[in-house]
Amino acid sequence: MxxxxxxxxxxxxxxxxxxxxxxxxxxxxxxxxxxxxxxxxxxxxxxxxxxxxxxxxxxxxEPKTVKNRVHLDLATTSTARQTELVARLKDLGATLADVGQGDVPWTVMSDPEGSEFCLLTPR
Structure with missing residues (x-):
């Protein structure tokens, strides 16, 4: 099992x-x-x-001091929905994050305490 x-x-x-x-x-x-x-x-x-x-x-x-070793990935249903979610999450206190991801189709953000998470586009 x-x-x-x-x-x-x-x-x-x-x-x-x-x-x-x-x-x-x-x-x-x-x-x-x-x-x-x-x-x-x-x-x-x-x-x-x-x-x-x-x-x-x-x-x-203790405060967050380094990049997360584990993070959450959130699914979106379209690129337009991803854009809407980024705006809504910013309004809630999230920020865009650069963790060295480069040019990728997902958006990396940080929650209000600095923990990274991603908004994925449909796959």
């Missing part, structure tokens, strides 16, 4: 604020907030879901 990925955990200086950013970016809900941890789930999620992956954002005092 294969093991299934069910949770991604991120560190953040302010788990609540970063949780709100990612919930809005993904169109998800904040399932729970406790001292130092914010759990995000897709709307309508019921555990155990056969395919969904949830996100926990855990408070940590």
């Amino acid at each position: 294969a093991t299934r990925l069910v949770q991604i955990t991120m560190k953040a200086r302010d788990d609540s604020a970063l949780g709100r950013f990612w919930a809005q970016a993904l169109g998800w809900g904040v399932d729970s907030e406790g001292p130092g941890v914010t759990n995000l789930e897709p709307v309508g999620f019921v555990c155990p879901d056969p395919v969904a992956v949830c996100v926990d954002i855990v408070a940590g005092p």
